[in-house]
Amino acid sequence: MRVRVTQLRARRTLPVGVARNLIVFLRFVSAGAGKRRRRIWTIQCMEKEKRTEIGNIGEFGLIDTIRETVTLYQPGTLKGIGDDAAVLGPTDLVRVVTTDMLLEGVHFDLSYTPLTHLGFKAVAVNVSDVAAMNAVPTQLTVSLALSNRFSVEAVAAIYEGINLAAAHYKVDVVGGDTTASRSGLVISVTAIGEAKQEEICYRSGAKVNDIICVTGDLGGAFMGLQVLEREKQVFLADPNMQPRLDAYPYVTGRQLRPDARMDIVHELRELGLVPSSMIDVSDGLASELFHICQASDVGVAIYEDKLPIDKQTYDTAFEFNMDPITSVLNGGEDYELLFTIDQKDFPKLEKHPDIHFIGHVTAAAEGKLLITKSQTAVPLKAQGWKHF
Numbered sequence: 001m002r003v004r005v006t007q008l009r010a011r012r013t014l015p016v017g018v019a020r021n022l023i024v025f026l027r028f029v030s031a032g033a034g035k036r037r038r039r040i041w042t043i044q045c046m047e048k049e050k051r052t053e054i055g056n057i058g059e060f061g062l063i064d065t066i067r068e069t070v071t072l073y074q075p076g077t078l079k080g081i082g083d084d085a086a087v088l089g090p091t092d093l094v095r096v097v098t099t100d101m102l103l104e105g106v107h108f109d110l111s112y113t114p115l116t117h118l119g120f121k122a123v124a125v126n127v128s129d130v131a132a133m134n135a136v137p138t139q140l141t142v143s144l145a146l147s148n149r150f151s152v153e154a155v156a157a158i159y160e161g162i163n164l165a166a167a168h169y170k171v172d173v174v175g176g177d178t179t180a181s182r183s184g185l186v187i188s189v190t191a192i193g194e195a196k197q198e199e200i201c202y203r204s205g206a207k208v209n210d211i212i213c214v215t216g217d218l219g220g221a222f223m224g225l226q227v228l229e230r231e232k233q234v235f236l237a238d239p240n241m242q243p244r245l246d247a248y249p250y251v252t253g254r255q256l257r258p259d260a261r262m263d264i265v266h267e268l269r270e271l272g273l274v275p276s277s278m279i280d281v282s283d284g285l286a287s288e289l290f291h292i293c294q295a296s297d298v299g300v301a302i303y304e305d306k307l308p309i310d311k312q313t314y315d316t317a318f319e320f321n322m323d324p325i326t327s328v329l330n331g332g333e334d335y336e337l338l339f340t341i342d343q344k345d346f347p348k349l350e351k352h353p354d355i356h357f358i359g360h361v362t363a364a365a366e367g368k369l370l371i372t373k374s375q376t377a378v379p380l381k382a383q384g385w386k387h388f
């Protein structure tokens, strides 16, 4: 198959020290003895060894600490944190609202996920859903459930990531809730966005002969997860072994700190192009195509040799004895945009360096097909992330 090496643009490069952080965390862990101690050491490392119990400052003290770190960017936010509810100004635009919840042990593993990255990711995955509606995010609420393992410094580290993402997407943190948890960490973010009514993209608008487009490259986050899990197991088996992550900066970065494609939403607006349907790739390309087919009552034909994959994703899949196409079709957590456009709009995007044309929409009766590089049509299977 053809390998497309995506240029690592600034927004794609790994934030400084992710891989190094991980090694630091795990080295720190190795100083501990026993499972519980390891966990505590991990968090202490992220907190730079300072620890203030949340009970010492109380919930109101914690809210004050959080509020001091928050910056507002949107003129439409009339009142943010600090009253019984936030107040948003009137607008001529329609609003979109979306919520995503991340649970420790289900969606993330703190033995290799820095809290700051987790905060960023919790915002990014919600912004990605706003982007998938072709809307622009404006406000967020953030709710945290924290066990007593987490200190004021740990919350500050999570909010450092949330605030970095808020600045990156120009979205306001206007409220939320903080509560005690019996075990583990839960982060729930609700995002509000806005768009002109005619700009909103549903999953249901794909038409026969539309061109299927996808941004960026796929499968990287899944392969990054495989690397992180493997190195964790190697380390747990022998704490003297140091994790080998230097060779995987792109895929581990895709897993730990994804970026929602708001840049594409803004570019589409500048081009005056409204996709006929759109969805973000959170559960794997095949699964998202199935959602569009179901909502639009259409079929699809996509071409194996058109699927965008980064060289590091491709090489890592081979190392794990996996077909790279499996990670592309079923990996998930890429947070790229999958959309369809009318053929007349193709010239507007034809030369875009980061949008790939992977196939076309067909009649529902023709099914959902993957055309392999040997020109064989095989039925697509959606084996994406199963939530339940």
Ligand SMILES: [Mg+2]
Residues within 6 Å of the ligand: 128, 129, 132, 279, 280, 282
């Ligand atoms: Mg989505």
